[in-house]
Amino acid sequence: MPGNAAPPVGWGSRSLGDYDSIPRGFSDDxxxxxxxxxLFHPRPQMTLRSWRPxxxxxxxxxAAISLPVGLEIDDVPxxxxxxxxxxxxxxxxxxxxxxxxxxxxxxxxxxFITFLRWRDRQLSAAxxxxxxxxxxxxxxxxxxxxxxxx
Numbered sequence: 322m323p324g325n326a327a328p329p330v331g332w333g334s335r336s337l338g339d340y341d342s343i344p345r346g347f348s349d350d351x352x353x354x355x356x357x358x359x360l361f362h363p364r365p366q367m368t369l370r371s372w373r374p375x376x377x378x379x380x381x382x383x384a385a386i387s388l389p390v391g392l393e394i395d396d397v398p399x400x401x402x403x404x405x406x407x408x409x410x411x412x413x414x415x416x417x418x419x420x421x422x423x424x425x426x427x428x429x430x431x432x433f434i435t436f437l438r439w440r441d442r443q444l445s446a447a448x449x450x451x452x453x454x455x456x457x458x459x460x461x462x463x464x465x466x467x468x469x470x471x
Contacts, residue, residue, distance in 0.1 A: 365389030369455040374463055381463050384408065384452055394437075399456055401464065408452035410437045 367388055374382040379402040385395045396411045412433035415423040423432040439445040456463055 367451050367455065369452075369459055372456060372460045372463065374460070381406075382456070382460075384456055386452060386455070397452055399453060399463070406453045406457075406464065408449045408456075410435060410439070410448075412436070 367386055369384055370387055370393065371385040372382060373385075376382075379400040380398055381401050382399050383395075384397040384399055385393070386397055387393050394411065397408055398411065399406065399408045412435045415432045415434050417423050424430065425432055439448060
């Protein structure tokens with residue numbers, strides 16, 4: 322690197338938890354605690370704020386979650402099909418120029434577009450698994466099919 326400029330955060334020996342300044346009102350321990358995940362500073366977890374059951378096709382309901390970084394995401398769809406459960410980030414319907422919801426050709430089902438996405442498949446899978454686990458833990462009845470099977 323030219324001159325005495327410090328390398329960007331995350332390069333070399335610096336970790337993403339090392340910052341040049343600590344926000345007012347926070348101690349050095351507050352800054353590092355979320356990254357450590359040790360006995361005295363457990364790693365923050367995703368939490369389920371609410372659950373809204375809705376049965377429509379593969380959809381079994383919508384979760385509202387809080388992420389450890391402070392982000393709250395509402396209307397996270399949770400789906401079950403073929404014995405597998407998964408969650409996705411919210412999406413919105415595509416609206417045509419004449420103000421109607423765009424439909425998939427041949428099926429007539431609405432088309433959706435994502436406005437949030439994970440940068441890779443591993444993050445997406447981890448998010449999905451954690452959301453499903455939270456819903457199973459707090460609302461196991463959501464995974465009982467209409468006929469009583471789980």
